[in-house]
Amino acid sequence: MIRVGIVGYGTIGKRIADAVVAQDDMKIAGVLKVSPDYEAKVAVSRGFPVYTLPDRVEKFKKAGIEPAGTIEDLIKASDVVVDASPEDVGRENKEKYYQRYDKPVIFQGGEEADVAEVSFNALANYEEARGKRYVRVVSxxxxxxxxxxxxxxxxxxxxxxxxxxxxxxxxxxxxxxxxxxxxxxxxxxxxxxxxxxxxxxxxxxxxxxxxxxxxxxxxxxxxxxxxxxxxxxxxxxxxxxxxxxxxxxxxxxxxxxxxxxxxxxxxxxxxxxxxxxxxxxxxxxxxxxxxxxxxxxxxxHQESIVVPENIDAIRSIFGTLPKWRSIEKTDKSLKLTTEGKRYG
Amino acid sequence: MIRVGIVGYGTIGKRIADAVVAQDDMKIAGVLKVSPDYEAKVAVSRGFPVYTLPDRVEKFKKAGIEPAGTIEDLIKASDVVVDASPEDVGRENKEKYYQRYDKPVIFQGGEEADVAEVSFNALANYEEARGKRYVRVVSxxxxxxxxxxxxxxxxxxxxxxxxxxxxxxxxxxxxxxxxxxxxxxxxxxxxxxxxxxxxxxxxxxxxxxxxxxxxxxxxxxxxxxxxxxxxxxxxxxxxxxxxxxxxxxxxxxxxxxxxxxxxxxxxxxxxxxxxxxxxxxxxxxxxxxxxxxxxxxxxxHQESIVVPENIDAIRSIFGTLPKWRSIEKTDKSLKLTTEGKRYG
CATH class of the missing domain: 3.30.360.10 (Dihydrodipicolinate Reductase; domain 2)
Incomplete structure (x- = not known):
């Protein structure tokens, strides 16, 4: 089971988290939230360990959410981090945190291409993320x-x-x-x-x-x-x-x-x-x-189109499944349209 | 002075009417309204003779507007009719009324091209409307x-x-x-x-x-x-x-x-x-x-872009001004951007 840490539990991050739960070869290590808002409470209700930034711990406690730890604790608990932070924050997180740990990180399309070694789309270049440290799923x-x-x-x-x-x-x-x-x-x-x-x-x-x-x-x-x-x-x-x-x-x-x-x-x-x-x-x-x-x-659909791509990017990095088998597994688990589709 | 009858005093017709008023070589013979609504009252307040369809005369009277006559009276009082009726109604008006009078008619782009002998744009083919009976200003x-x-x-x-x-x-x-x-x-x-x-x-x-x-x-x-x-x-x-x-x-x-x-x-x-x-x-x-x-x-701007085109179409039909002099006269009278423009 690949342990996935989600940094940024907003529009994209919360969807990726749910998609991870639907897989049988990966699981949620935890999610990072910056504000103890309704989305954080949804994360708690889903049973996800909720992490936050060091200076937000007290705020979370006051709001009734006991954080599982800080962002660095989340990185340590994960095999791979999916960063779904707002534009440019992913790069800041890379410089501040990710570079100090030997864990692969997947960024989103809000970041410039050079944040990662490879930009990723499952259909087009699944194999290119294999073994990479930094991957970016395009917007x-x-x-x-x-x-x-x-x-x-x-x-x-x-x-x-x-x-x-x-x-x-x-x-x-x-x-x-x-x-x-x-x-x-x-x-x-x-x-x-x-x-x-x-x-x-x-x-x-x-x-x-x-x-x-x-x-x-x-x-x-x-x-x-x-x-x-x-x-x-x-x-x-x-x-x-x-x-x-x-x-x-x-x-x-x-x-x-x-x-x-x-x-x-x-x-x-x-x-x-x-x-x-x-x-x-x-x-x-x-x-x-x-x-x-x-x-x-x-x-x-701007909120969801990249979700299956992130799931495939995780498998591609670890080389656990070849391209078409990963795409098919993702599509079936997320109940996407599979009728008439050719996987391979 | 060319006497212009406007059939249909809605989004386009009311703008063409005001544009006619701004010209010194044409004037409003009257406007045709089907409903005695606020637009009809605006027409009255502008001093335009308001005509209507024969079966609407009583309705107008009840609403406090004394019609100047019916659509056929308006055609008779005009040298040219600008039909700015809703889509397809222009063609119905042609079959029902215009064909019985020897007056040129300008249709709008809501009608199919074959309603007229020529489709018109002042910049592109000003001269082609000269002497035509039926002209259509494109949408x-x-x-x-x-x-x-x-x-x-x-x-x-x-x-x-x-x-x-x-x-x-x-x-x-x-x-x-x-x-x-x-x-x-x-x-x-x-x-x-x-x-x-x-x-x-x-x-x-x-x-x-x-x-x-x-x-x-x-x-x-x-x-x-x-x-x-x-x-x-x-x-x-x-x-x-x-x-x-x-x-x-x-x-x-x-x-x-x-x-x-x-x-x-x-x-x-x-x-x-x-x-x-x-x-x-x-x-x-x-x-x-x-x-x-x-x-x-x-x-x-869908409500107004065809307005100067209709004014030029009127002059083109009667041959009263050559292309660039008409365009310039229209633009100046309507206070369009003329700085740096080349008329000819």
Whole structure:
């Protein structure tokens, strides 16, 4: 059993913790919280040992939570640390704590690529995290793009260049202070947005440019993709590629999937934890070929898409399972769509 | 003085009416309203003769508005009719009324292209409406795209193909029943959206594909454009083209234009009627060249962008002014941005 310490039990960390619990080859060593808020109490109720920073111990005690120890105690109790701290805090934690212990650490996409030795996506480069000390699971949008592009190339559809146009959700559901409201915000106004270069930390040779705007939505990101292929391919070959690629879901308008909200409604109806949808939701009706051009729209659930990637990153680091067996195990344990999927 | 009858005094019609009032070569013959609501009362307070449909006369009287006559009386009192009815109602009006009178009619972009002999954009094909009986001013998004592409070609920047990705405003500010709220809706899920073919009703040979999603915004549409040019051009040449093209405004992030809402705030600060912004608002920072590729983002104010186009369409039909003199006269009378603009 791999003992996993989760540093940062927020939007991503709490989901990874629950995903770890669903595995039979790993378990939670503990989770680190900075504030003794309702999320900390949820961690306690889940039975997770709750650690905190040295200067927060008294605060936790006052709030009725007895900390299991400090961050360094958590690192010592873990075989691997998953850092899901807010942007840039992961790097601070590395300098302050992780460098002093000989434990592998997985960072999230909020950190710059050079925080780690390798940027990770299970479909694209599972093997590259093997034995690494520092691994970074790329961010939600980058994960979505990487899955779509890798699905194509794994299935014989060659890519000449990808131009992706992103309508980003402005905030997560719980972020009550973030906007926009009734506005569309270039994010950034310059081209490219960071997503293109970020994809290239994994798919090093892909010709990709991305543009992004933020919109008043908390539910999911939406991508409009224009991809030039290396020749003309039948649309059915592209659809078939998506249909058999794990962690891609084909949403049909005819089946009621007319928008991102309907994808999340489906997740809620399925009883998925927190109404999460870790698959890339490709709108099947949008998949269009036009000579050697491919168009498609897809949704990316920013809160959950990286969760299965973190689970696979753990197995990849320790080399306990090969790529496809890990992906399949993760998907089954998290009850992702497995019907028609080809694992290997 | 050209006497202009406005059929449909809603979002577009009321703006065209005010724009007509600002001209010294045309005047309002009257406006047609179907409901005696607050907009009808605004029309009365503006001093416009208010006409209605035959079966609505009593309703208007009960509401305290004495109609000046019926739609046929309005047609008779006009030299030209601008039909700004809801989608498809323009065509019904044509079949029911306009065909029986020998007066030119201008339709809006909500109607299909074949309602008219020519689709119109002042920059692109001003001369083609000359002497026509039925003219159609294309819709807001189509007008925005047509201006941007025409600005490039008029200034020596050749276009190979245009791929435009649109985050549409979900509703106008007054449309209280329309959505989405907290959702991104493929609009449509199929590719292309109608905008590409609609641009081709004016720029017949342009290779264009468009995709669109609707977002929870009432303020403006946002376009992300990817344009392949016929060779590499310096970015400055593109910026210069936009800078001197009438009805295109370059919004600098450094000057505070960080989003669409800031563009509208500027219009409000300028004291523009209804806070309108009929110019295409190009985010200067987004204009990027990359080999022969051009990227940019721009906002399109759906409520007002077609207003100056309708004024020019009237002059074009009657041949009272050549293209650039009409555009300049319209822009000055409506107090659009004229600094640095080249009219001719």
């Amino acid at each position: 939600c949008n980058t994960t979505g793009i990487t899955r779509v592009l890798t699905s194509l190339t794994l299935n014989g559809v060659g890519i000449k260049k990808a131009r992706i146009f992103i309508a980003r959700r402005g905030a997560d559901p719980k972020e009550h202070k973030k906007g926009p409201i009734n506005d569309v915000v270039p994010n950034p106004a310059t081209v490219p947005s960071h997503h293109g270069p970020d994809v290239q930390t994994i798919l090093r040779n892909v010709d990709i440019v991305t543009m992004a705007v933020a919109v008043p939505v908390t539910i999911m990101h939406m991508h409009m993709a224009y991809i030039e292929l290396d020749s003309a391919y039948p649309k059915d070959q592209v659809i078939e590629a998506f249909a058999k690629t794990p962690r891609i879901f084909l949403a049909d308008v005819g089946a009621g999937f007319q928008s991102l909200a309907q994808v999340i409604e489906y997740a809620r109806d399925l009883g998925r934890p927190r109404g999460d949808f870790p698959e890339v939701a490709v709108f099947r009706d949008s998949v269009t070929t036009h000579g050697n051009e491919l168009y498609l729209m897809y949704g990316v | 807001c998004n189509t007008t925005g795209i047509t201006r941007v592409l025409t600005s490039l070609t008029l200034n020596g920047v050749g276009i190979k193909k245009a791929r435009i990705f649109i985050a549409r405003r979900g509703a106008d500010p007054k449309e209280h029943k329309k959505g989405p709220i907290n959702d991104v809706v493929p609009n449509p899920a199929t590719v292309p959206s109608h905008h590409g073919p609609d641009v081709q009703t004016i720029l017949r040979n342009v290779d264009i594909v468009t995709m669109a999603v609707a977002v929870p915004v009432t303020i403006m549409h946002m376009h992300m454009a990817y344009i392949e040019l016929d060779s590499a051009y310096p970015k400055d040449q593109v910026i210069e083209a936009f800078a001197k093209t009438p009805r295109i405004f370059l919004a600098d992030v450094g000057a505070g234009f960080q989003s669409l809402a800031q563009v509208i705030e500027y219009a409000r600060d300028l004291g523009r009627p209804r806070g309108d912004f009929p110019e295409v608002a190009v985010f200067r920072d987004s204009v990027t060249t990359h080999g022969n590729e051009l990227y940019l983002m721009y906002g399109v």
